Amino acid sequence: MDAIILQILNGLDKGSAYALIALGLTLIFGTLGVVNFAHGALFMIGAFCAVTLSKLLTLSHTVIDETRTDFLGNPLKVEVPYVYDVFGQTTGDAIIDWAVPLSIFFAIPVMILIGVIMERGLIKHFYKRPHADQILVTFGLAIVLQEIIKYYYGANPIPTPAPEAFVGSFDFGALIGFEAGQIIYPYWRLVYFAFAAIIIGAVFAFLQFTTFGMVVRAGMADRETVGLLGINIDKRFTIMFGLAAAVAGLAGVMYTPINSPNYHMGMDFLVLSFVVVVVGGMGSLPGAVLAGFLLGILESFASMREVIDIIPGINQVVIYLVAIIILLTRPRGLMGRKGVMED
């Protein structure tokens, strides 16, 4: 029982990341009709926003310490962050410690800007082209973005730890009456799950309760009629692209303490996120969220030793197997609408 609870918990944070990426993907597909293979790269760029802010905050000037020596025996050059000069060491350390959460404020404008530039600069030229062309161009874009990041940040993962306050884990088992230390869950993963829930809630509320959201939903249902009413739906869709980029970016920012980011992390999530979108139903926002969590938890279960012992290798294929079964029985996905991707 405790093993099952643990794997459900495990599935939640992975599911959160899948759900956030898939939400943006399906939002772009629903509004613009574009299959965006560069969405994983946006997740990765979000993570690198956190890396960049950490680097900016630790930007230093050197002070030569004559009492110590470096690896070549020369006087040691000690790096002193500029933040210390401005705020003093204690506040400076606290700011550096909270770099990842602070990156949220840095990432939102950056990601919206990148999203808008991507849409206006490249993707809008492919609206009327077949999906295959869209996939090719966005996949190419993803590789270019990935290589740019690798050029500047290197290929190895860059540690981006959570604030000191969130290091360690929460004894969930003790809370629900199990033996202490049996079901523990890192604090940051709980934060990630809560953060994902808030973002998902905010996106839904935005689409459901604002006039802007109402117009976007109307545009998703019938773009032509909305246009005939004199509403500039294209402009709104561009903003939605920026928003979807920001959602992916924030998912990336908050993911950095879970796994040290590297240039390839977007691709690792991209394929699975597409499976999530397809299983959830193309263009369905609740479907994407549901499928994200479902597949995250399923993947966790499949990597249990007891399961692998019975069916070796199941951990690597389970998501695709389930996707095949769902698509065979429900070709529109779990919550897909009639007519989407069927023309």
Place this chain on the structure above:
Amino acid sequence: MSKGNLTRRGVLKTGAVAGAGLVLPTYLRAQESGFTNAPTGSTVTLGFNVPQSGPYADEGADQLRAYELAVEHLNGEGDGGMMNTFSSKALQGNGILGKKVEYVTGDTQTKSDAARASAKSMIEKDGAIMITGGSSSGVAVAVQALCQEAGVIFMAGLTHSNDTTGKDKRANGFRHFFNSYMSGAALAPVLAANYGTDRKAYHLTADYNWGYTTEEAVRTSTEAMGWETVGTVLTPLTQTDFSSYITPVLQSDADVLVLNHYGGNMVNSLTNAVQFGLRDRVVNGKNFEIVVPLYSRLMAKGAGANVKGIFGSTNWHWSLQDDGSKAFVQSFGTKYGFPPSQAAHTVYCQMMLYADAVERAGSFAPCAVAEALEGFEFDGLGNGPTLYRAEDHQCFKDVLVVRGKENPTSEFDLLEVVEVTPVDQVTYAPDHPQFAGGALGTCNNGA
């Protein structure tokens, strides 16, 4: 004109086709000198096949730096580095056999097929007489086999799997780097001394060749001193989040977790294990411990503070204080501004060893070079007295057991050497079961 007659155009066509046929597979053709790509002018070309893209690109970049430094030193430029401390004095700083050393580079992408293609291109198009490099055992084994067929020497880079000088060994291939067996043999006594002999270990193992041999080596060595292995799970190489593999460890009664992972896998699995509080656990009345059999400073950097206090093994570390290591660190550090990695060290050594063997053999012919390397004993290259064993072309030298440093003084100062395991303790018989199943065969000059 009837069909059977010769025409001018027909003769030209036939001639062109026949000519092309003769030109293309140059490395398969017998040459006047009797071996592939024999240097004829005043220069000799070596091929550096390293990952310049993909997940090990940083190791590859560091290896290229070391190769460039080695080329400088061989050609008599710079401060000479470890050439000055090398016990063999055959190298004069005038190139190799008086020929200036030039090089071409290829990108292995850490993929066997890409690595073979780039090595093949360097041999056939650029006339490389020796191929060296690689940051993965899969790549090393593949390129070693290609070099054997092509008749050039392969000086392996960073490859730790037993198979490279075990079941996949080749007469034209040589490895300076240590291997999984040596890691296990060196680590086990240190682990016993620090964690006791009554331990229950759980292994997470990368699902490929290197992972299997490392798990086997560490299991065998730790079980021999009394540890029990309570679980082994293979993890996909593409895995990024290891939480679902880490949590079953909590459910087992294991009190040690062995991470047979390298590169990004190691960074992520170790980070996840620490996040899940494994290091704060007490199981069976003992503190829970984590072990990483193969450490690399570049990887330790990726895992950040999570490596503190964790044991592992490494081929070489820049903080060593012997003359060879100091000379190399001085030379590399002055040129590039930071200390070299173990990946850089091993390829620099391989360059020196190859060049020296050619000088001693008086010939670039692969079989002559191989004969000069076989059974060669040397010192002064940073690892103490070393033997290039003739039976399997594996270097035998001391192995470093390292631990993540608690209070690093710089971004390079991440590991501390806790023990230098003497070579006798990591030496094994050529027919040891972990290395069985292959044969060196005979060396190939390619002609």
